[in-house]
Amino acid sequence: MKRFFYPFLAGLLLLTFQATLLASLPVHRIRPDVVLILILFLGFSYPTVLGGLIAFSLGFLLDLFSGNALGLYTFTRPLIFFVAQLFRSHFYWKGFSFQFLFVFIFAILEGGLILLLVSGLNPVPFHNLYTSVLADLLFQSIVTGLFTPILFPLFEKGSIFLATQQRVAIKRQG
Amino acid sequence: MRIRALSFFRRYHIPTFIIVLLLFGLVLMSLRVKQRQGVAFFDALFMELTSPVQKAATFVIKTIHGVFQHYVFLVHLEKENELLRRRIAEFQEENHQMKEMVMANDRLRKLLQFRENMPASTIAAQVIGQDPTSWFKSVTINKGEGDGVQKGMAVISPEGVVGQILKTSPHYATVLLMTDYNSAIDAIIQRTRAKAIVEGKEENRCQLKYLLRTEEVAVGDIVITSGLGGVFPKGLMVGEIRSVDKKSHGVFQYADLVPGVDLTKLEEVLILSAAPPPPPRLEEKEKKVKKISAGSSKKK
Numbered sequence: 001m002k003r004f005f006y007p008f009l010a011g012l013l014l015l016t017f018q019a020t021l022l023a024s025l026p027v028h029r030i031r032p033d034v035v036l037i038l039i040l041f042l043g044f045s046y047p048t049v050l051g052g053l054i055a056f057s058l059g060f061l062l063d064l065f066s067g068n069a070l071g072l073y074t075f076t077r078p079l080i081f082f083v084a085q086l087f088r089s090h091f092y093w094k095g096f097s098f099q100f101l102f103v104f105i106f107a108i109l110e111g112g113l114i115l116l117l118v119s120g121l122n123p124v125p126f127h128n129l130y131t132s133v134l135a136d137l138l139f140q141s142i143v144t145g146l147f148t149p150i151l152f153p154l155f156e157k158g159s160i161f162l163a164t165q166q167r168v169a170i171k172r173q174g
Numbered sequence: 175m176r177i178r179a180l181s182f183f184r185r186y187h188i189p190t191f192i193i194v195l196l197l198f199g200l201v202l203m204s205l206r207v208k209q210r211q212g213v214a215f216f217d218a219l220f221m222e223l224t225s226p227v228q229k230a231a232t233f234v235i236k237t238i239h240g241v242f243q244h245y246v247f248l249v250h251l252e253k254e255n256e257l258l259r260r261r262i263a264e265f266q267e268e269n270h271q272m273k274e275m276v277m278a279n280d281r282l283r284k285l286l287q288f289r290e291n292m293p294a295s296t297i298a299a300q301v302i303g304q305d306p307t308s309w310f311k312s313v314t315i316n317k318g319e320g321d322g323v324q325k326g327m328a329v330i331s332p333e334g335v336v337g338q339i340l341k342t343s344p345h346y347a348t349v350l351l352m353t354d355y356n357s358a359i360d361a362i363i364q365r366t367r368a369k370a371i372v373e374g375k376e377e378n379r380c381q382l383k384y385l386l387r388t389e390e391v392a393v394g395d396i397v398i399t400s401g402l403g404g405v406f407p408k409g410l411m412v413g414e415i416r417s418v419d420k421k422s423h424g425v426f427q428y429a430d431l432v433p434g435v436d437l438t439k440l441e442e443v444l445i446l447s448a449a450p451p452p453p454p455r456l457e458e459k460e461k462k463v464k465k466i467s468a469g470s471s472k473k474k
Contacts, residue, residue, distance in 0.1 A: 012224060015306055019314070020231045023304035031308050048188050052195050059199070064220055065228070066305045067312030067340060067350045071206040075199035082192050114309060121207050135376070140308050 004050055006162055010155075011038050011058040019065055031140065032147040033107060035062060039077055040103055040148075041155040043084025044093050055081035072117050076110055096149045104145035111137040218319075221343035228303040228314060285442055288332040297321055297445040302346075311354035311374060312337075313440060318345040326405065328446040334411030334434030335359060335399060336443050347445075351437050352412070353378060360403040361412050363389070364396040372397060372412050375430070378437055380413060382429040391418050391429055407446070 014034045022031045035058055042051040059077030066073070084106065091098060289296050299317035317323050319342045329336040329349045337357060340350040350357055353374040361372045361382070368389035375381045385391065395415045401408025411434035419428040 012227060016224075016227050016231045016303075019228055019303040019306040023306070033307070035306070049191055052191065056195055056199065060202075060216075061220060061224060062306055064217055064224070064341070065303065065312075065314060065348065066307045067310035067348065067354050067356065068307070071199075071203045073307070074202050075196065078195050078199060082196075111309075117203075118309075121203075136308055 002166070003046075003162065004054060006158070007038070007042060007046070007054050008057055010158065011035055011054065012061065014038055015058065015061055015065065032144040033140070034144075034147060034151060036077075036080070036107060036110065036144060037103055037148050037151045038155060039081050040084050040106055041152055043081045044088045045156070045159055048082070048085060051081055051085070052078050070118070070121055072114050075117075076113055079113075080106060080110055093152075099148040099152050100145040103148040104141050107141035107144045108137065111141065217341055218343035221341065221346050221348075222318075225302065225314060225316075225343070225346040229316060232302045281442060284332045285444060289444060295447050297323060297447050299323075299347075299443050299445060301440050301443065310356075311351040311377075311437070312340060313349050313351065315347050315349055315443060315445075316345070317445065318343050318347050320344045322447050323347045323445055324447075328406045329443050330406070330410060330446065331435050331440070331443050333436075334413070335406060336435055336437065336440065338405060339445065349443070352433060353380060353437055359406065359412060360400045361397050362400045363391060363415075364398050365392075366390050366395070369400060370397070370429075372431065378433060380431050380433060382415065382431055383426065385427050385429065387420065387425060387427045389427070391415060391427065393417060397431055 018031070018034055022034070039055045039058065042054060046054070055078040056074065059073035059075070060071075062073040062077065063071045087102075091102070093099060093102065285298060289298070297317055299315040299321075301313045302316050303314040305312040315323075315329075323339055323342055325339050325342055327339045329338060335352055337349045337351040337354070339347050341348040351374070352359060352372065353376065355374045357372075357374040359372045360369075362369050363385075366389060368385060368391065370382045370385040372380050373383055382391075382397065393415055397412040397415065399406040399408060399410040399412055413431040413433040415429045415431045417430045419430075421427065
């Protein structure tokens with residue numbers, strides 16, 4: 001239960017951080033998607049079922065607080081988590097360049113997927129969508145990528161702390 | 175047979191879970207697409223549970239922001255002036271608080287005056303959070319269904335149009351801003367009375383569409399609501415035209431406009447709880463014309 005609750009709480013706090021402090025920055029385009037970074041971290045370090053459920057719940061919350069009425073993130077966030085899991089045993093994910101590139105590519109891919117879904121699901125095509133989203137997508141993904149080397153070690157420390165606590169609890173019980 | 179099914183499930187339980195979860199996401203999405211609204215009960219429940227966190231965070235951020243701007247910058251002054259510095263800091267803090275109060279007072283007075291002038295009844299609300307994603311433009315406010323807020327209601331401020339209510343929970347609501355690409359508002363150009371549709375374009379930018387090429391439009395023209403959509407009352411400021419794109423061909427011309435309200439610095443808003451009076455129908459107009467003409471013929 002704790003293994004679900006703590007990362008979910010961390011995600012909720014990051015979501016609040018994203019919707020309040022990061023949203024109040026003077027340059028609105030520079031808004032890293034910190035929840036995406038958490039989900040990608042979980043993709044590397046968490047089991048499929050638990051991580052999938054956390055990604056799903058955070059996607060649902062993201063949909064709730066955004067102006068998106070279609071529920072896109074409830075679908076894309078678990079999908080991104082599962083795709084990230086495919087890479088977990090193939091890469092050494094602790095280097096700066098890999099972390100940056102990995103999150104940058106995933107941010108771009110998710111942006112593309114959202115663009116596809118939005119244009120596919122809306123009966124009337126949005127001409128403005130492409131100009132605004134494509135102009136921001138690259139910039140936004142770079143900023144998200146740059147935040148990764150700061151957040152990944154923090155998440156790692158948190159997960160080590162959680163694992164240690166669990167071990168101590170097991171020892172006490174045993 | 176049963177054992178075989180059980181061992182099959184054991185072997186493939188992770189792929190099954192992945193497929194079920196993604197299918198569930200797709201089902202939720204299709205439900206929302208079909209109804210053009212959220213899965214109302216769950217949306218309201220989760221919004222109610224998580225919005226207080228957002229509200230608290232906004233309060234903390236505002237407080238820290240104030241302290242940083244008016245206190246922390248004094249830390250590097252000389253030690254001899256410590257006492258004086260503290261007093262200055264205290265005064266500055268006090269001054270800042272008073273200025274904040276005066277500014278809030280001004281804003282609220284303006285809001286109140288505007289509210290009194292509005293034909294429809296209004297609900298005042300505070301912005302407690304902004305859209306966490308960069309793709310959509312929305313804000314969360316601290317008023318919900320319990321305060322009379324309903325989906326589709328118009329949201330305005332003394333400077334003009336803000337947007338529309340997108341989702342509601344008992345105590346909170348999400349407002350779709352006019353700059354979101356999903357937003358469309360029926361508008362007219364104040365000077366020429368030319369009709370057009372204002373659609374969201376990007377950060378604090380909108381586009382004027384379906385504006386006939388024959389209409390005269392210039393940079394600096396003010397765009398107001400037409401009152402025809404049935405959501406916004408007529409005559410509210412929408413924005414100011416910044417550029418006009420008159421193509422060499424086609425029926426329409428396009429223009430970019432900056433909203434009258436700075437949507438990136440939104441703090442308080444008003445929600446129109448009663449719909450504006452609908453524009454008179456053609457039949458009613460015809461009846462009125464007939465009555466007038468009958469009255470005039472009787473007089474004759």
